[in-house]
Amino acid sequence: MQLAAMQQALIDREAKALTRSTRALGAVSGRLLHVNGRQYLNFSGNDYLGLASEPKVQQALCDAVSQYGVGSTGSPLVTGFHAAHQALSAELCDWLGVERVLLFSSGFAANQSMLECLASADDQLLLDKLCHASLISAAQQHPSQVKQPLRRFAHNELASLEKLLQKTASASHQLVVTEGVFSMDGDSPDLPAMLRLCQQHQAALLLDDAHGIGVLGPEGRGTAAAQGIACSEVFCTMANFGKALGASGAFLAANSTVIEYLEQFAKHYIYSTALPPALCAAVHCAIRLVRTEQWRRDQLQDNIRLFRQLAAEAGLPLLQAEEATSSWLDSSQHSAIQLLLLGEASRALALSQALQQQGIWLTAIRPPTVPPNSARLRITLSASHQPDDIWFLINTLRQYF
């Protein structure tokens, strides 16, 4: 690409109020963050259970740095796979009841590998319309695009998926890709019904549960478990450590054959430095807490309920109706992702800036992350929030609607 074209693209983006920029943050927790010496209430993070700043997890990280050093020193198949990776993998298998897992340095990389490796050039990829960018870009770059262009079904709509499964039945194999909790909408598909549909068509179900793991289901085993499905019934599950587990990195979970295949053929696994072992030790500690400390999920659900009740009383335009968020989950479980739909990007940006002035950190989510004219405030609740924080948020938001 020519420099002039890059400059033009930047100017166009700015003109549409779509430019994004980073801010250097000081200390961050599920509840608070600091920027330039000022403290803000944090309603934009993904630290749903408050584990990023949990002292036991921090201690596990420090202890493991003393034992293993800072980095893994290599890719997993060379010098990068340590006892900490092995222990974390075993814990994940025990937690989720799966035969094997494979660790990746990010959810993005894991999703890329999942699609790249598990679909062949003759296969048909079928993605939910609102799937994460990591899944869409993997599908768009897949060799199957030559013969079987990617098809996308209407968001969470089984009838639309069924039509596409019927239309593309001549493909050698069909792979259906969806998310447990959609990152920018906070809603969930009906996974048992989707799994049945996949089984009827001998299609494989691939699930990205970045926002369900830790938060939903017994012991926080995720969205499938919350809907009564064993993780082993899903062909392959991706979940990452950067949300409820408070760290970073990710894993793919599946049966032994699938994971062994990925271990031999996934480029993002083979040709990339393995996760730092100390980080694996911290994630391992976080998973133990997720499994045993149900109070964190209870606290989170209390906070979500309070937010939804106050938002409804204030007449705020929440994106999901009560039924939509909870229909496939039991009524005690809601997604920690709540949306205020604003439409125009400039309106979302202005509101985000106004909230910042009042001490609330709430990033505006704008296209291309979400479809045109559906800019929104993505409000994430954490177990670390206190009821007063939520009251303050609602009372502040109320001034703008």
Ligand SMILES: Cc1ncc(COP(=O)(O)O)c(C=O)c1O
């Ligand atoms: C649904 C979903 N999948 C995948 C990813 C990518 O995960 P990671 O941040 O670990 O690369 C994210 C997070 O940004 C996500 O929200």
